[in-house]
Amino acid sequence: xxxxxxxxxxxxxxxxxxxxxxxxxxxxxxxxxxxxxxxxxxxxxxxxxxxxxxxxxxxxxxxxxxxxxxxxxxxxxxxxxxxxxxxxxxxxxxxxxxxxxxxxxxxxxxxxxxxxxxxxxxxxxxxxxxxxxxxxxxxxxxxxxxxxxxxxxxxxxxxxxxxxxxxxxxxxxxxxxxxxxxxxxxxxxxxxxxxxxxxxxxxxxxxxxxxxxxxxxx
Amino acid sequence: xxxxxxxxxxxxxxxxxxxxxxxxxxxxxxxxxxxxxxxxxxxxxxxxxxxxxxxxxxxxxxxxxxxxxxxxxxxxxxxxxxxxxxxxxxxxxxxxxxxxxxxxxxxxxxxxxxxxxxxxxxxxxxxxxxxxxxxxxxxxxxxxxxxxxxxxxxxxxxxxxxxxxxxxxxxxxxxxxxxxxxxxxxxxxxxxxxxxxxxxxxxxxxxxxxxxxxxxxx
Numbered sequence: 001x002x003x004x005x006x007x008x009x010x011x012x013x014x015x016x017x018x019x020x021x022x023x024x025x026x027x028x029x030x031x032x033x034x035x036x037x038x039x040x041x042x043x044x045x046x047x048x049x050x051x052x053x054x055x056x057x058x059x060x061x062x063x064x065x066x067x068x069x070x071x072x073x074x075x076x077x078x079x080x081x082x083x084x085x086x087x088x089x090x091x092x093x094x095x096x097x098x099x100x101x102x103x104x105x106x107x108x109x110x111x112x113x114x115x116x117x118x119x120x121x122x123x124x125x126x127x128x129x130x131x132x133x134x135x136x137x138x139x140x141x142x143x144x145x146x147x148x149x150x151x152x153x154x155x156x157x158x159x160x161x162x163x164x165x166x167x168x169x170x171x172x173x174x175x176x177x178x179x180x181x182x183x184x185x186x187x188x189x190x191x192x193x194x195x196x197x198x199x200x201x202x203x204x205x206x207x208x209x210x211x212x213x214x215x216x217x218x
Numbered sequence: 219x220x221x222x223x224x225x226x227x228x229x230x231x232x233x234x235x236x237x238x239x240x241x242x243x244x245x246x247x248x249x250x251x252x253x254x255x256x257x258x259x260x261x262x263x264x265x266x267x268x269x270x271x272x273x274x275x276x277x278x279x280x281x282x283x284x285x286x287x288x289x290x291x292x293x294x295x296x297x298x299x300x301x302x303x304x305x306x307x308x309x310x311x312x313x314x315x316x317x318x319x320x321x322x323x324x325x326x327x328x329x330x331x332x333x334x335x336x337x338x339x340x341x342x343x344x345x346x347x348x349x350x351x352x353x354x355x356x357x358x359x360x361x362x363x364x365x366x367x368x369x370x371x372x373x374x375x376x377x378x379x380x381x382x383x384x385x386x387x388x389x390x391x392x393x394x395x396x397x398x399x400x401x402x403x404x405x406x407x408x409x410x411x412x413x414x415x416x417x418x419x420x421x422x423x424x425x426x427x428x429x430x431x432x433x434x435x436x
């Protein structure tokens with residue numbers, strides 16, 4: 001059965017991007033540090049057309065996640081950093097160039113309708129204007145027997161959490177303080193008893209704690 | 219050398235107390251769930267005059283922290299839940315009855331001066347009106363060759379973090395969402411490179427992740 005999976009790097013103080021996000025610094029001040037643990041790994045370099053890279057715990061954790069994803073859901077802000085009509089958006093084709101690192105259908109939540117955008121390497125961006133449940137249904141149809149990655153940002157993840165639609169969540173807790181920016185958990189995700197079950201903790205030599213939870217539906 | 223140590227339970231969404239704190243619910247809605255992992259342990263029952271209790275990982279973690287604390291620092295809100303003049307504070311003698319579970323000097327940060335308050339069992343509350351560094355100095359003098367526990371709440375911890383005065387921090391990450399309340403990391407604790415070093419991760423059968431960091435000074 002296809003599952004909706006969150007897999008995201010977060011600072012110890014709870015941010016998925018630093019302060020003052022901009023087109024030049026899409027992850028905000030110091031936000032790139034959130035992904036230092038993964039960009040040096042072999043699986044990341046493989047995926048982005050590079051060579052070499054480190055093997056070990058962080059590499060295994062990154063590769064494991066990607067191995068079973070058949071579709072991705074993300075918010076407009078994560079897709080382009082923009083808002084409003086597409087013709088005014090300098091990143092209307094996304095951040096990743098002609099061959100984005102997804103290689104499967106990606107569903108972008110937006111208020112601005114648009115035809116699907118096929119890219120090189122198997123990635124096609126689909127633009128969903130009728131809400132998170134619709135995006136999930138479309139992603140489920142596209143994923144086949146694989147899982148769906150809920151990529152972010154924090155607000156989109158919170159919306160799916162509030163709706164009780166997330167099945168699994170892995171946080172990569174990075175030993176930094178960002179001191180501000182975009183919080184992962186904002187907007188009053190209410191507690192449901194027994195909602196979260198810790199299923200795995202992996203400590204990396206890089207100081208990152210990879211912690212995984214199952215979420216019960218509501 | 220005496221160290222300043224934070225040791226605190228936090229929900230997965232980053233709160234050290236739930237929403238709507240009150241005299242009836244000092245930890246806010248569902249906030250008691252933050253401490254379920256510790257209140258059932260043998261060391262906790264021993265400390266609070268009870269009997270029995272569970273042994274195991276959570277018990278060991280709790281006992282370890284308490285074994286080397288010679289003084290405690292806390293904020294006024296954690297001490298009594300009140301503010302303003304002491305004569306109007308229904309919890310002016312603290313939450314814990316005649317024999318508080320500290321058994322050493324406790325330094326309470328407040329804007330309202332007051333004579334020291336000796337309690338049973340070795341706890342004396344000292345009221346510090348001239349700031350966090352003064353409280354730390356006084357606690358250091360009182361702790362001898364033991365360490366100082368920075369008990370909370372979140373705002374006080376943030377103040378000490380911002381000032382670069384915390385030496386060690388252990389978080390007990392509890393698998394619940396509180397959805398609001400008092401955040402542990404609020405108020406722009408800025409990043410210093412290399413500031414945080416992961417030193418230990420312990421996974422408990424209760425689903426709590428005990429994660430410990432060393433902090434470099436600034």
